[in-house]
Amino acid sequence: MRKRSATRRLTLLTMLLAMSILLHMIEPALPIPVPGVKLGLANILGLITLYLFGIKEMMTVNVMRVLMASLLRGILFGTGFWLSMSGMLLSSLITILLFKQNKFTKIGISIASSALHGIGQIVALIFINNTIMMVYWLPMLWFSSIPTGYITGTLSVQVLKRLKVTERNRV
Amino acid sequence: MNRYDKGLVIFILISSLLMYTTMEWFVRYTTSDQIVAVVYSYDKEVLRIDLNVDKVYEVEGTLGIVFIEVENKRIRVEKETSPYHLCSIQGWVEYANIPIVCLPNHIVIIIENGSVDPNDPDVTS
Numbered sequence: 001m002r003k004r005s006a007t008r009r010l011t012l013l014t015m016l017l018a019m020s021i022l023l024h025m026i027e028p029a030l031p032i033p034v035p036g037v038k039l040g041l042a043n044i045l046g047l048i049t050l051y052l053f054g055i056k057e058m059m060t061v062n063v064m065r066v067l068m069a070s071l072l073r074g075i076l077f078g079t080g081f082w083l084s085m086s087g088m089l090l091s092s093l094i095t096i097l098l099f100k101q102n103k104f105t106k107i108g109i110s111i112a113s114s115a116l117h118g119i120g121q122i123v124a125l126i127f128i129n130n131t132i133m134m135v136y137w138l139p140m141l142w143f144s145s146i147p148t149g150y151i152t153g154t155l156s157v158q159v160l161k162r163l164k165v166t167e168r169n170r171v
Numbered sequence: 172m173n174r175y176d177k178g179l180v181i182f183i184l185i186s187s188l189l190m191y192t193t194m195e196w197f198v199r200y201t202t203s204d205q206i207v208a209v210v211y212s213y214d215k216e217v218l219r220i221d222l223n224v225d226k227v228y229e230v231e232g233t234l235g236i237v238f239i240e241v242e243n244k245r246i247r248v249e250k251e252t253s254p255y256h257l258c259s260i261q262g263w264v265e266y267a268n269i270p271i272v273c274l275p276n277h278i279v280i281i282i283e284n285g286s287v288d289p290n291d292p293d294v295t296s
């Protein structure tokens with residue numbers, strides 16, 4: 001029984017990772033008129049992993065997602081990779097902190113995660129381009145985190161609701 | 172959304188507005204009449220453009236030629252080869268400290284206060 005559960009867990013995590021890589025890769029093709037602003041669809045899978053499994057698994061999925069998507073796109077250790085990695089690390093950090101506090105809803109955590117993702121990207125840009133002026137993008141990314149975080153948070157809530165129904169039906 | 176979420180949204184709204192107005196005020200206040208656009212490729216200055224002269228400049232980017240247009244003391248990336256054309260979508264920039272970043276081409280354009288030295292061989296006006 002224990003062995004079967006471990007296999008199921010591994011399969012689920014692998015599926016979540018595969019879906020997050022897919023979303024990470026197709027997202028830049030989505031037309032958003034504001035430069036630098038993205039929906040952060042892959043964060044939905046991070047949030048789902050956090051609520052289904054826990055902090056360690058969410059970090060594994062997020063780090064593996066950035067590494068593997070960058071490898072598949074041929075930009076490993078390139079500019080895009082460092083932007084994704086720094087954004088992901090900061091957003092994961094705030095997600096873990098707020099998740100442990102247990103005061104915010106999934107939507108609130110998603111908005112905070114989206115906001116910190118923007119800061120992470122700006123910090124990486126400042127180091128890559130060696131100029132503090134990149135900070136000018138911060139208000140726009142900071143503000144856009146409200147609608148993008150709300151959308152990804154709401155999608156995560158809906159997916160989690162449906163996943164729980166599936167789990168109940170299986171038992 | 173609970174009250175903590177709402178508080179977070181209000182905090183982000185107010186802080187982004189404050190950040191924007193502070194930066195906008197700083198940029199407008201520090202921009203003088205004598206402005207030049209400095210073009211960097213891989214962190215190295217490759218071109219210094221006089222914004223008083225309307226002209227189209229060409230800079231070699233990683234993915235191809237980046238066309239930079241100057242008109243009425245404003246600057247923009249007119250055309251470039253990149254997956255999503257984000258820097259040409261950004262449009263015209265006329266104030267100092269607002270950078271145009273073409274990440275795939277490794278080109279950064281920054282408007283600075285100053286003048287173009289016509290004796291400098293690396294400088295175009």
